[in-house]
């Protein structure tokens with residue numbers, strides 16, 4: 288694989304070629320994902336749930352994320368490295384810049400931040416300073432206690448319109464990509480069509496510019512209730528590299544997500 292940059296993702300969007308993305312938390316799995324062809328790796332704050340065993344992503348610290356970013360960087364090869372800003376990194380403008388700076392120094396190439404239109408100022412300041420930003424909209428897990436659970440967002444017409452409007456506002460402010468989680472497939476499609484930047488979906492239907500899943504879900508080691516958008520690729524593979532390859536190929540061929548994975 289050639290080194291993946293933001294321009295690569297832009298070119299994929301323009302060519303209508305789906306972007307495959309996956310979370311990674313350590314060097315070995317980052318290497319395996321890269322060898323499977325996966326274009327974007329995310330050091331997600333989901334590590335609080337799948338690695339640390341918490342019920343939410345809120346307990347994850349900047350130090351936790353930095354540690355795993357250092358691990359992933361050593362294995363990642365040509366994939367683009369996106370890293371989550373943890374809960375409350377956006378509590379003040381100064382903290383947002385400092386925390387994002389620390390992630391970039393650790394090896395992030397794109398930082399992801401949860402937040403609606405009000406994040407525009409923060410995104411503008413980061414972008415000015417050379418930090419590319421992916422804005423995470425729809426189901427934002429850092430707001431789980433406010434949302435009342437991990438629920439589909441944007442089912443009502445007005446809410447869907449607001450999510451689309453927020454996406455436009457954040458791209459206007461400088462966001463280089465959008466991550467859209469747990470929304471109806473129709474909204475995933477509308478946001479992708481409306482924006483010039485790549486839209487990566489998780490539970491956002493088949494028509495976003497890319498797909499992302501949590502590594503543990505792809506490998507069938509999620510505990511508890513699995514979300515509708517998850518598929519265990521180990522069921523159709525002989526080993527872990529085979530499952531990662533299968534995930535990558537199914538995303539590229541638009542075989543994943545299927546109807547049963549969408550809202």
Ligand SMILES: Nc1nc(=O)c2c([nH]1)NC[C@@H]1CN(c3ccc(C(=O)N[C@@H](CCC(=O)O)C(=O)O)cc3)CN21
Pocket residue numbers: 332333336337344426428437438439469500501503504509512513514515516
């Ligand atoms: N293992 C894992 N996979 C993930 O995708 C993931 C994490 N952890 N941790 C952080 C967040 C939490 N996420 C979640 C967790 C649960 C649902 C879920 O069960 N959603 C319901 C929606 C029901 C509805 O509103 O209709 C579903 O049925 O999928 C969604 C996203 C996504 N992220």
Ligand SMILES: CC(C)C(=O)C(=O)O
Pocket residue numbers: 310329330331332333334371466468489499500501
């Ligand atoms: C589920 C993805 C999008 C994420 O934000 C994470 O892994 O933390």
Ligand SMILES: [Mg+2]
Pocket residue numbers: 331332333344371428
């Ligand atoms: Mg996250």
